[in-house]
Amino acid sequence: MKILVPVKRVIDYNVKPRVKMDGTGVDLTNVKMSMNPFDEIAVEEAIRLKEKGSASEIVVVSVGPQKAQDTLRTALAMGADRAILIQTDAEVEPLAVAKLLKAVMDEEQPGIVLLGKQAIDDDSNQTGQMLAALSGRPQGTFASKVEVKGDSVEVTREVDGGLETVSLKLPAIVTTDLRLNEPRYASLPNIMKAKTKPMANKTPADYGVDITPRLTTLKVEEPAKRQAGVKLGSVDELVAKFKDLGVVA
Amino acid sequence: MSVLVLIEHEGGAIKDASLATVTAAQKLGEVHALVAGSGEEAKQAAEATAQIASIAKVLLADDQAYQNMLAENVAPLIAGLMGSYDALLCNATSNGKNIAPRVAAMLDVMQVSDVLSIESADTFTRPIYAGNAIATVKSSDAKKVLTVRGTAFAKALASGGSASIEAVSGPTDAGLSSFVGCETSKSERPELTSAKVVVSGGRALGSSEEFHRVIDPLADKLGAAVGASRAAVDAGYAPNDYQVGQTGKIVAPEVYVAIGISGAIQHLAGMKDSGTIVAINKDEDAPIFQVADLGLVGDLFQIVPELTQKL
Numbered sequence: 001m002k003i004l005v006p007v008k009r010v011i012d013y014n015v016k017p018r019v020k021m022d023g024t025g026v027d028l029t030n031v032k033m034s035m036n037p038f039d040e041i042a043v044e045e046a047i048r049l050k051e052k053g054s055a056s057e058i059v060v061v062s063v064g065p066q067k068a069q070d071t072l073r074t075a076l077a078m079g080a081d082r083a084i085l086i087q088t089d090a091e092v093e094p095l096a097v098a099k100l101l102k103a104v105m106d107e108e109q110p111g112i113v114l115l116g117k118q119a120i121d122d123d124s125n126q127t128g129q130m131l132a133a134l135s136g137r138p139q140g141t142f143a144s145k146v147e148v149k150g151d152s153v154e155v156t157r158e159v160d161g162g163l164e165t166v167s168l169k170l171p172a173i174v175t176t177d178l179r180l181n182e183p184r185y186a187s188l189p190n191i192m193k194a195k196t197k198p199m200a201n202k203t204p205a206d207y208g209v210d211i212t213p214r215l216t217t218l219k220v221e222e223p224a225k226r227q228a229g230v231k232l233g234s235v236d237e238l239v240a241k242f243k244d245l246g247v248v249a
Numbered sequence: 250m251s252v253l254v255l256i257e258h259e260g261g262a263i264k265d266a267s268l269a270t271v272t273a274a275q276k277l278g279e280v281h282a283l284v285a286g287s288g289e290e291a292k293q294a295a296e297a298t299a300q301i302a303s304i305a306k307v308l309l310a311d312d313q314a315y316q317n318m319l320a321e322n323v324a325p326l327i328a329g330l331m332g333s334y335d336a337l338l339c340n341a342t343s344n345g346k347n348i349a350p351r352v353a354a355m356l357d358v359m360q361v362s363d364v365l366s367i368e369s370a371d372t373f374t375r376p377i378y379a380g381n382a383i384a385t386v387k388s389s390d391a392k393k394v395l396t397v398r399g400t401a402f403a404k405a406l407a408s409g410g411s412a413s414i415e416a417v418s419g420p421t422d423a424g425l426s427s428f429v430g431c432e433t434s435k436s437e438r439p440e441l442t443s444a445k446v447v448v449s450g451g452r453a454l455g456s457s458e459e460f461h462r463v464i465d466p467l468a469d470k471l472g473a474a475v476g477a478s479r480a481a482v483d484a485g486y487a488p489n490d491y492q493v494g495q496t497g498k499i500v501a502p503e504v505y506v507a508i509g510i511s512g513a514i515q516h517l518a519g520m521k522d523s524g525t526i527v528a529i530n531k532d533e534d535a536p537i538f539q540v541a542d543l544g545l546v547g548d549l550f551q552i553v554p555e556l557t558q559k560l
Contacts, residue, residue, distance in 0.1 A: 011378070013515075016381065016514055017378040017379075017381045017382060019381070019382045025382075026377070026378055026381075026382050038496075093359050094350070094359070094360075095353070095354060095357070095358070095359040095360075098354060117496070118496060120378070120379065120495070120496075121377065121378060122377050123362065123363065123376065123377055123378070123379065123495065124360070124362045125346050125350070125362055126350035126353070126360055126362060127350075128350075129320065129346075129347065129348075129349075129350035129351045129354070130350050130351070130353065130354035131354075132320075132321075132351060133324065133350070133351040133352075133353075133354035133355050134354050137425065138321050138423075138425035138426040139320055139321070139347070139351065139426075141320075141343075141346070141347045142343060142347075144489065154429060157343075158343070158489045158490070159343040159344070159431075159490070160342050160343045160344070160442075160490060160498070161259075161431070161433040161434070161490060162431065162432050162433040162434045162488060162489070162490045163431060163432045163433075163489065164317075164428075164430075164431040164432075165428075165429040165430050165431065166319065166426050166427065166428055166429060167426065167427045167429050168425065168426045169424075169425050169426070177489075177496075178479065178482075178483065178496065179482070179483065179489060213359070214358070214359035214388060214389050214390050215359055215361065215386045215387065215388055215389070216386065216387045216389065217384050217385070217386050218372065218385040218386065218387055219384070219385045220377070220382050220383070220384045220385075221382065221383050221385075222381075222382065222383070223376070223380060223381070223382070223383050223521075226521060226526070226539075226540040226542075228538060228539050228540070228541065228544075229526075229541055229542035229543055229544065230542075230543060230544070231533070231538070231544040231545070231546060232543060232544065232545050235545070235552055235555045235556050235559060236559065238527070238543065238545055238556060239556065239559045239560060241527075241543055242471075242504075242560060245503070245504055245525060247445070247446050247471055247472075247503070247504050248470065248471060248560050
């Protein structure tokens with residue numbers, strides 16, 4: 001079984017985003033970029049499924065600028081087998097990404113598409129569900145456990161009330177949550193080896209997908225800032241404050 | 250404009266998040282509500298929904314296939330109903346986030362996630378980059394699909410209405426997925442996302458035993474829900490449904506008490522709209538103090554039990 005893992009190049013998890021002065025977006029010039037952390041978890045899970053013998057090949061795909069090659073190389077260094085870059089400098093919305101991924105699915109015929117539940121830049125949390133709709137396949141979102149069982153996959157999902165387990169017929173779309181695994185670091189030999197792994201270069205036009213955005217961003221602002229308050233000297237002061245707030249009698 | 254709201258319910262009762270979504274929907278036009286489920290519980294939920302003051306009509310879809318809100322079964326039902334509506338609003342909860350994008354793609358619509366405000370019929374604000382930026386976006390799609398952040402809208406009045414209930418049906422079991430089971434944390438405490446007071450613990454608690462020994466009695470004293478930072482959940486001190494943050498739950502209680510939480514931006518994203526933030530941490534330079542209204546620097550293992558006792 002083949003596993004397809006879509007990955008996105010985003011602002012690094014540890015960088016505090018700064019809104020541009022002109023209100024057009026977030027300033028990404030000279031900012032460290034990395035693989036979306038949830039996608040890293042997806043790559044790791046695919047590798048573990050391959051190591052367990054549940055998968056035979058891992059294909060990673062990214063929709064983004066030429067620099068997204070670096071993100072794909074990272075995935076190859078972790079253990080993916082080959083990569084596809086669908087290159088565009090445009091900002092591509094989840095719906096259009098899902099359409100491109102559907103076209104890749106048609107070509108590659110994966111048994112599972114494993115991807116992050118959301119990207120930490122636009123925080124949409126849509127692509128996996130949209131891909132599942134467009135391909136007419138089941139979805140296991142916010143996965144904390146993935147187990148292939150014959151012609152289906154059992155996914156334990158992190159939901160508001162706790163955990164929920166669903167069984168999905170393959171092929172299926174699975175989106176990852178934080179507790180699924182802890183991604184490995186690529187070793188130096190594997191980073192070197194990744195340089196020679198195949199990477200196909202495509203464009204959205206190759207798949208006949210219209211990526212024109214449906215949403216227009218009118219402005220981007222900083223949220224209202226909270227001011228630091230006061231530091232109290234003792235528990236008794238805090239008790240008095242709680243009483244002022246009316247949360248205790 | 251006619252708007253359909255997907256109501257979330259459990260045991261025949263409506264979830265608070267759905268009441269907030271109804272308020273958001275009212276800003277767009279006439280509101281109809283969809284209750285999907287099966288049997289007596291769904292019927293009770295539909296009757297409760299009909300009582301919500303601002304709802305014009307309730308659609309009840311009663312089928313075994315909708316029992317566990319599997320997206321593969323519920324999304325086609327909603328997509329089928331959307332011929333008569335201009336907008337679909339769902340909660341930005343795990344159910345809403347699971348189902349709404351599937352419906353949006355079926356309708357060829359780009360969803361607007363986690364809506365904070367409705368500026369006009371096609372313009373909305375939403376948080377991006379873990380809430381470090383707020384984007385105002387305008388949708389060019391003929392129909393709108395939105396998920397609504399519950400803490401950003403007041404709850405609609407759950408009584409005073411008398412909407413009619415109409416039975417609807419749609420495709421039944423798609424045969425793609427099945428529900429295996431669930432492990433839900435049962436608690437007598439208020440629900441995390443709608444509690445007036447939240448007490449959250451971080452990695453500094455050190456273990457699951459200490460987390461419960463220190464945090465639970467204070468939460469009991471304050472009638473509070475219990476939350477946790479990602480670090481505490483990852484370390485296994487608290488279950489996943491306690492997690493407050495960018496990718497966990499978004500809370501905005503009147504009082505938020507952060508205990509042993511340093512205040513990573515991903516955690517702040519989940520709680521910085523709280524009324525009063527109280528932080529207890531031994532590191533006086535912890536980022537949490539930059540957003541806290543009231544701070545106490547010191548050893549939480551001494552401070553919290555003393556606080557609990559004195560309250």
